[in-house]
């Protein structure tokens with residue numbers, strides 16, 4: 745197993761986790777590896793099975809969970825999401841820093857494991873801006889958008905609890921948020937330039 749500490753990115757849906765992470769992975773593919781989660785939600789246009797997520801069924805996922813194949817799993821907006829042991833092991837085996845994108849339930853579950861990651865919360869500047877970004881992204885139905893906004897309110901409250909996150913980044917200006925994320929990760933790995 746690699747000695748490099750994993751990084752958990754969390755925060756409300758629409759806060760900008762994927763945007764920041766994809767840029768980081770593109771610019772530093774020799775440093776970071778993404779833990780590809782399983783989900784029962786449908787793929788969005790452009791999403792690739794095995795790259796963005798392992799798209800699966802509830803039955804298959806429940807079977808995997810019962811066999812102990814998952815580090816954590818959660819229900820979010822009517823779908824199942826989970827991190828398999830294999831997803832993390834695949835990244836660590838390549839000697840890369842493992843990045844996990846999980847919701848607040850996942851954060852709490854991972855804290856019960858021996859993964860010992862750095863916990864980073866990506867937060868939007870406001871609920872209004874979050875809603876606008878989610879609407880402009882055009883990936884959600886009105887129903888799933890409302891569920892995400894409700895989950896976001898809970899996430900924003902829980903994230904304020906002391907000790908949940910090591911770092912909170914407000915993703916207002918994208919460039920500034922990206923630089924902040926890189927600076928933090930630089931402290932973890934001297935391999936980022």
Ligand SMILES: Nc1nc2c(ncn2[C@@H]2O[C@H](COP(=O)(O)OP(=O)(O)O)[C@@H](O)[C@H]2O)c(=O)[nH]1
Pocket residue numbers: 754755756757758762781782785816817818820825826827845846847848849850851892
């Ligand atoms: N607990 C947990 N949450 C996950 C996992 N993968 C993704 N999520 C979270 O599920 C939520 C919904 O993700 P997604 O459907 O991709 O929507 P998006 O965040 O709006 O792009 C986000 O908060 C993700 O961080 C996982 O493996 N475990």
Ligand SMILES: Nc1ncnc2c1ncn2[C@@H]1O[C@H](COP(=O)(O)OP(=O)(O)O)[C@@H](O)[C@H]1O
Pocket residue numbers: 755756757758759760761762763764877878880881915916917918919921
């Ligand atoms: N700083 C920012 N300013 C404006 N729009 C942003 C910013 N960060 C992300 N976005 C946009 O907001 C939407 C949500 O970002 P995304 O990365 O999908 O969020 P998440 O992965 O947290 O759900 C996307 O359409 C993205 O292009």
